Amino acid sequence: MSSQPGYDALAELYAETFPSPFTNTLQRHAFGAFVDHIRDSGVRGAVVDVGCGPGLLTAELAARGFEVVGVDPSSEMLRIARSKHPGLRFICVDATLDAPELGGVTVAALLARFSLIHVPPDSVPEILAGWSERMAAGSTVLVAGQTSADDEIVEFDHRVAPAWRWHPNRMSAALADAGFAEEWRTLHGADADHRFPEFHLFARRR
Numbered sequence: 001m002s003s004q005p006g007y008d009a010l011a012e013l014y015a016e017t018f019p020s021p022f023t024n025t026l027q028r029h030a031f032g033a034f035v036d037h038i039r040d041s042g043v044r045g046a047v048v049d050v051g052c053g054p055g056l057l058t059a060e061l062a063a064r065g066f067e068v069v070g071v072d073p074s075s076e077m078l079r080i081a082r083s084k085h086p087g088l089r090f091i092c093v094d095a096t097l098d099a100p101e102l103g104g105v106t107v108a109a110l111l112a113r114f115s116l117i118h119v120p121p122d123s124v125p126e127i128l129a130g131w132s133e134r135m136a137a138g139s140t141v142l143v144a145g146q147t148s149a150d151d152e153i154v155e156f157d158h159r160v161a162p163a164w165r166w167h168p169n170r171m172s173a174a175l176a177d178a179g180f181a182e183e184w185r186t187l188h189g190a191d192a193d194h195r196f197p198e199f200h201l202f203a204r205r206r
Contacts, residue, residue: 004074004118006160007053011076014053014160021056026188027113027144030200031057033184034142035064037202038109041138045108050095051115055081055088061111062088069105071097095119095127097134107135113144113200116171117163121153128178132205139205141180143171146196147187156196168199175203 007014022028038047045067049058052070054077061068062085072078073094081090093099095116110131119127131141148154148165155164172182180203188198 004072004077004161007072007074008076010160011054011074011080014077015080018054018056021060023193024188024191026186027198027200030142030144030186030202031060031113034109034111034140034202035061037140037183037204038066041108041140041204043108043136043139045106045136045139047109047111048097048102048105048107050097050110050112051118052081052090053077055085055090057111057113058088058090059085069102071099071102096130098130107131107139109140109142110135111142113142114146116143117145117158117165118161119164120162121164121166124174125177128174128180132179135205137205141175141203141205142200143175143203144198144200145171147199165196166199168201171199171201172203175201179206180204181206 047061047066047068049070052058052072055070058068058070070090071093078090091101146165148167151167151169168185182203184202186200190197
């Protein structure tokens, strides 16, 4: 996820194709549960939307009263996000969160919906460890992605950029190794609008 020329090239089309942050009801409910958990955690700080794209979920979080920061490696996606949501903060950086502008940000929660799928699997443990280091006990994480079968991690033909499907057990184990404990997950089957099943996985910093 260090650079995204595919998303730069298709940013306008992407924003037009996906005018809503949710493509099914379960996505909406998983996000709503995440919001409730952030509030209940009592951890103060910002919610970081990793791979925020045009900023739809960043704006949803801000509308619920949270301090938010949207991050994305696609400059064109961020151009759209800033034009549509001029009052919000967006930073051009990948999932490592390795940007000077984030140095003083206290992270209370992290949202990574369909963004870690673009990180080569060998790099995911280091990224999760970096998240863990900057989060206090009780901080919350919600990760979503396309699901694989049989505990595998499988590369697939994403339309925009290289991508991998994770079995939620493998993602849960990677989070656990980084210091997060899974509390719940959802699974949504493939359908006419989704080629692969999808998971949402909620975890808390131990």
